[in-house]
Amino acid sequence: MSNYLVSVFSNTGSTTLFGVRFFKELFTPPFEYRAFVQQCYAVGYKALPLVSITGFIMGLVLTLQTRPTLAKFGAESWLPGMVGLSLIREIAPVITALICAGKVASGMGAELGSMRVTEQIDAMEVSAINPYKYLAVTRILAATLMIPLLVLFADTIGIMGGYIGANIHSSISFTSYFSKVFDSLRFSDLVPAIIKTFFFGYFIGMIGCYKGFTAGKGTEGVGKAANAAVVAASLAIFIIDMLAVQITDLFLSN
């Protein structure tokens, strides 16, 4: 038990140091622009199809599941507003972040883990190239900036999915649906939801890179790094979400 606790605290400590190093290295020149753009492409563009499909299904299913309950109370007209609010405040950020934890964090864990095992990271180090700056900073920054964009995209596609869902059992025009969605939204709904996605992105990138950099030897180490990256990033997303909701509630409840 005591060994387990020591390992948990030691792991938490080294993850924190790894994460803090990002801010130091980010502002130390030179900046690896080319590698950063490549990572934005890998994190953002390549996740678009998955995020699109998931976002659409989220909106559609949420509408279909909620409609009967609202209909019971004669509150069907609240459907667009409720779907929009649920998607933007909670469902789209968390589901998109979880999908990215599965795709992006595991990808980073496996790729960097494989580079660690095959001594490619050591090869950079002995060539006097900072592997943290070249490999980790570019990936963490790309995830931090791309995941909020993916969430905004999932919000939009999800609301579209909700529109199609709303039209399966009843009829509502495109303009009317969207005006009802936007009527129910305030900036205080959108801003905290967007801010937390930057934290989701940072932690997904940071945990993926950390697990890759600290991968054990052999192919087993690569598999474990990818798996641990998904588990830890998913857990981090839920913890950040809980904290974000508490903080938002504290400041905006009135």
Place this chain on the structure above:
Amino acid sequence: MTAPTTIPTEAIISITDLHKSFDNDNKVLNGISLTVNEGENLVILGRSGSGKSLTIQCAIGLVKPTSGSIKIFGTDITTIDGSALNAIRVKVGFLFQSGALYDSMTVRENLSFPLKKHHKNLSKEEVEEKVQEALTNVGLLDAIDKMPVELSGGMRKRVALARTLILKPAIILYDEPTTGLDSITAKEIGELILTVRKTYNTSAIIITHDMACAKLTGDRLCIIKDGVIAATGTYAALADSEDAWVRSFFI
């Protein structure tokens, strides 16, 4: 091709009383001391797990020793900060056992990557010229557009050597350069090590189990036993040693 018989005397690498232990009780290096003179090829022999690779990993700063000093060009690398260590690393090449080529890059990109990082003022044409020159020196210009996965084991080692040479290092640390290669390719790599020394005027530490490679490339040989240097001398002197354990390496 044979190893030269005259050895310059100025020490370019000087390792003194190097200790390294893991988890406090697993002692691997127990006081290694050795020197490499300018222009000399020093071969390190020893059984698997004796700490040969660990010694050169400490020498390049990949592993922090528990105690001892490692002087390269007269500077103790165990006491300097990261940027000073990087300034030394630019002048020291390291050839990994696996080659450690960057899988996501072509051969051209593998070579141009460190060059662009350390010589930012070079034009595209100059980078290309240096890449081609390094590949020509290892006889692999034809592979310039290939991905590492398309190369054989011997070719990967050659490309890795070219990548090491592109920064024109004064010292090269070879970690088992012939392991996993057939005897003909291993001999070619051994001859390449000698050609590199002649062309680039390098000094080297060569870790190997391959006695043919040790005989071909080594001016002086060291044998590690129980984490210390147990014997040092030329190939001929060690092969005729009175110590049966030392002679057992040459059978």
